[in-house]
Amino acid sequence: MRQRALDEWLFDVDGAPSVLLTGISDDSRHLRPGIAFLAYPGAHNDGREFISDAIASGVSAIIYESPYDLPACFQNEQVPILPMPKLSQYRAALAARFYDDPSRKLPLVGVTGTNGKTSCVDFIAQALSRSDKTCGVIGTLGEGVWPTLQSTGMTTPGSVSLQRGLDDLLQKGASNIAMEVSSHALALGRVEEVVFDIAVFTQLSRDHLDFHKNMEDYEQAKMSLFCHPGLRVAIVNVDDPCGRKIVQREKEHLSIVGISLQPISSSEIPMIYLTSVLTQESGFEVEVSSPWGVGQLTVPLLGKFNLYNVMSLIGVLGSWSWSWCDIVSAIEALQPVPGRMQFLGGYNQPSVVVDYAHTPDALEQVLSTLKEHGYANVHCIFGCGGDRDKGKRSMMAKVAESLADKITVTLDNPRSEDPQKIVDDIMAGFSNPLLVNKIFDRKEAISQAIHHSSVGDVILIAGKGHESIQVIGDQKLPFNDADVVKTILEQRGGCV
Template sequence: MTTMLLSEILGRSDVPTVEISGISNDSRDVSPGDLFIAYQGSQFDGHSFIQDAVNAGAVAICAEQDQPSDFRIPWIKEYDVAQRQAEFAARFHGFPSSRLNVIGVTGTNGKTSVAFGIANLLDNTAFMGTLGWGLPSTLEETPLTTIGSVSLQLSLSQLLARNFDQVAMEVSSHALAQGRVNCVEFDGAVFTNLTRDHLDYHKSMRNYADTKMKLFEQPELSYGIVNHDDEFGCVIIDKLQQRNIKCLTYGANPSADLSWSGVRHTSRGLCGYWLSPWGHEEFFLPYYGSMYVSNAAAILLTSLCNGQEFADVVAQMRTLPPVPGRMEFIKRHGRLTVVIDYAHTPDALRHALVAARAHAQGRVFCVFGCGGDRDVGKRPEMGRIAEILADEIYLTSDNPRNESPDSIVDDIMQGIAEPDSVVVELDRQIAIQLAIEAATPKDVVLIAGKGQESSQEIQGQRIPGDDRSMVENILDGAHLCYSG
């Protein structure tokens, strides 16, 4: 078991001599011998849980508030604990990221697909992100796209213990703003795109963009991979060039380092041609949706920056495994096609619907909702996009959290010109079943918003249920009476 003196963890000598065997900022996870870190968060005040941590065996407290006069274990007051806890955890675990090649992937959409692809292509590389963390084929679940800084440093140390050399990590804007990736030494950084999301948190697109930029301001950064087609991507390119940091670009624009042409949709995936200084190569990608060409380009360039050969990577990408919950096609012989996708932003929904249309011989059905306690402004925009690009719309629940599902649907309806044509069914499983039963074998049913998620967040409860299982049960269960 790793132990360290409290003075070493905090980097100061004016504290009691206490041996620490672990660090936690969640009283429910405290083990005997731990240092408990308390601070005022956006939703909860950690100081309210200090006694719970002591009862669980914490031997010292690091907090932003003054020590009560009758407190019986060491209580160290520190400033800006929320941001500095990463420093304490990194020090305790021996700065694990300094012994790993860490590749950060940020952007509104595509983070999971790009990071997952990198982890599958590069040798001995772990994945950390929305799907979980660890070996891509056997991931352990995580509650957030980028986990909290204390848990993150522990996970990085565990990856080292498992003899991983590299990690491809999704880096969310929340993580950058809240300091969750402080003291993570990023060797490479990848930017996918910037479109509307999280404005409930960031308040403006400018703030959102400035937060994303933080990943490309990391002092240890060796290279950046940037989407040349994105307006904010061009700002990042300028920033990297000013810092004399290697920057490779990708995009449909031929001026990018890696571009593409002749993209075709097939029943098995995407075909086309890569155009680059490393050669022109025909490619096949086992994915659906034109956005995956852009994602694949980011994966390819990252592989080149990590010593891979261009032609070898192009060949390996032909057999990349599917990304769970990302444009997953489910089809039964003689029946319609169902697509499950994580799309929960306007831009992602647009791309998913365009991809569904490319594979539909008949109509496109869209089953979706919007998350509660999140950016309200994107709801009518998603309704507008669905009405333009889908033939049939089924509105349902998608993690309503503490909001009324009816209220969320009302917000979405604000963007729909003909609301009477929309089917509203708040029970997600029933909504999915209604859409599938209404479709014909030539139609495509897109179920958007939750992807691989295994539960719904409703009034503080997690209700089990995942879209894939629902779809498979419906397709394999009752006889479907196709309309039309």
């Protein structure tokens, strides 16, 4: 357990006593003796309003953002309560100082982009595990030493939780860390004081416009990772316009490796690219060219989007001085990520694919992949999350209508929004809405699709992927698409 004296940690704060601390937190729900509570105004709540709760929980110290009219009753408390101007601005630096800058002590990869973050991080962890290294992971699937991850509910934790998490992974023996870096995290300063060895850009397409003002603001948030202090190498998808902007902006300041599905020779940056691609039932045979080697690879993954993820992996491993032989071995042993092109059924059952696709671009890529791999009858089941970007709902309908043979619109995570309004927004995007099924109950939608499909058909269940709950109103109900599918297939009889 890490221990640090309050006056040693806050050496530049007058009046800080020598109180022993075991951690810091800015979340009033996770307080206990030994913790210093950082109380400051946030986007939705003001932590200073929870000072009395913090005292009741037995925290060892409280630092609050000043100026603030602290109630007089707190003046007589035995727990140290210290003011600090601009605490919210300094919280990342304070957390890094308390946990002794964990990101400086091991190679850390940050992956950003609209799609592909989770797969890239998981593939890096898989490769490292094959080389007897221990990879820490922070991302959508959870946090921990791979493959044992605990869900946090966030792609990238807040700055204080992130520094604590990095330190925890270091204490657990991680030799490397791979983490997803969301646009929210970049815009809100969650990764300030984090030193990345390598940054990966996957691609950019519409998402999160409920948070970002527009696509330009979203793009700028993603690009900001690549001017992070201390960054050594960037792996960038140059088939994407945003990726090309990153190269042009940072090529004089940063070592950049580009990736492309097309043969590209560049005098500006070294490239990883494919010279041939052969689609097979279970993946691809590709010819790849890279700064570390050239040759044929068997990629045991479906979807051309996964070829970008594989090339990103080549860039990361090559930048860590792996041999070409070891890189090839790692790629050919890759396993699909839970909830990402996860295949179930088949043989004497209809095939079912569970995927996290929740943007128009991701849905288009997954549906196109199923067509490319020979599925003639594709049934797409999808919904859209509530309290999120409403503009993409009709766009996803247009994508589904153009590529799927049958469509069922159902609920995703409606959250606090009216489910009927969400479905109406989706239905507005169809040119022939009368041909589209509407089944609000997600389990029933999946069940009907499976029971009315035949061997050789494929059902895509899009949007939730690995998620283990469905959020309806203020309820978080247990729900996992893959588990529901397995149960229905077993009831139907046959291969699961």
